[in-house]
Amino acid sequence: MLYPELFKQLEAVRWNMDSDIAWDRFDAGLLTEEQAQTIKMNAITEWAALPATEMFLRDNRDDSDFSAFMSVWFFEEQKHSLVLMEYLRRFRPDLVPTEQELHEVRFEFDPAPALETLMLHFCGEVRLNHWYRRAAEWHTEPVIRQIYETLAKDEARHGGAYLRYMKRAMGRFGDEARAAFAKVGVLMASARRTAQALHPTNLHVNEALFPRDTVQSRLPDPAWLERWLDQQIQFDATWESKVVDRILHNLSLLMERSFTSVQELNRFRKEMAARVAAASAATAAPRPGTAG
Template identity: 80%
Template sequence: MLYPELFKQLESVRWDMDRDIPWDTFDPTLLTDEQAQTVKMNAITEWAALPATEMFLRDNRHDSDFSAFMSIWFFEEQKHSLVLMEYLRRFKPEFVPTEQELHEVRFDFDPAPPLETLMLHFCGEIRLNHWYRRAAEWHSEPVIRHIYTTLSQDEARHGGAYLRYMKRAIVKFGDEAKSAFSKVGVLMASARRTAQALHPTNLHVNKALFPNDTVQSRMPNPEWLEHWLDKQINFDAVWETKVGERILHNLSLLMNRSFKTVQELNRYRKELSVSLAAAAAATGTPQIAA
């Protein structure tokens, strides 16, 4: 099991909201209403760890080890929401999200292949790490800069934990796991070619609720994310390239094969698809499209 070791590792670096956030260094002259509004939106977005955890537990009933790890991930992600709300409560209380605004992002996600979901959230942690690093640079107020830096470090550690479960999946499921990870990797490393930011909170997850079935669509301002990325923290092509390179680097290590570009990863995905189709034909097993 990975859970006991991950618990010990993450427990050893866990930060305390009272002791480790430098609340007394707050400078009111360096926080605008515009900035406070983005803090509010990120607090609500982080609250969506609640429905994501419900999804993970439902779709991974077969995997008690990973489900146990969700106790750590869920605690730390909800803590992210809480520290952002505490910042607003102390310094801009009129921007604290209401309970109803938080509850709006709790809705059922459709069942999805667990391996693809695992990879999707691994990529999401990489992306959020970079978003929060950029947010820390955009802000000038020292407390929120410290908070975003702290959150970015948590997201990086979460990505590392997901990577451990991905390595385990390859041992258990071989090419099936590699195919699932490659498929999602091609999508998530190609984000700069898409019209919107690719992150788990911006993907459609409930056909019955479409188009109101993404976390971002249920926010007080559904358009805020694109504006925050493009106009405020300036998450430009340089930063987007960093995300793609980090995804490709980790997949290279995971698959023991070098992927310098998304095209190389996509060729590998197609090779796996052919191999899996041949194996399925040989055994008479129905093949799921990759």
């Protein structure tokens, strides 16, 4: 089991919201209205760890190890929402999200293949780590800068934990896992070719609720994320390249094969898909001398 070891590792570096955040360094003159509004939107977005956890537990009922790890991931992700709300409570109480605003992002996600969902959230943690690092640079008020730097480190550790479960999955499912991880990796490393930000909170996850079936579509300001990325923290091509490089680097280590571009990963995806299809066909084919 991975859960006991991951619990110890994450417990050892867990930060305390009261003592590790330098609340007394707050400088009201360095917090703009624009920045304060983005903190509210991020607090609500982080609350979506609640429906994501419900999805993970539902779709991984046969995996008690991973489901137990969700207790750690869920706690730390909800803490992200909480520390952002605590910042607002202390310094901009008029912007603290209401319980209804938080509840709006709790909705059911359609069932999805567990392996692909695992890879999707690994990439999401990598991307969020970079978003928060950039947000820390954009903000001018020192306390919220420290908070975003702290959250970024948590997201990086979460990505590392997901990577451990991906490695375990390859040992269990072989080429099926490799094919699933490569498929989602190609998608999540191709954000420069898409009109929307590729993160789990910005993907459609409930067909019956379309178009209000993304976390971002259920925020008080559904257009916030794109504006935050493009105009505010200016998550440009240079930063996007850092995300792609991290995804490709980690997949190279995981697959023990070098991927220096999305194109190389896509060729690997096709290779794995062909191998999975061939293995499936061989299993389905009748044995010689048996009835067809």
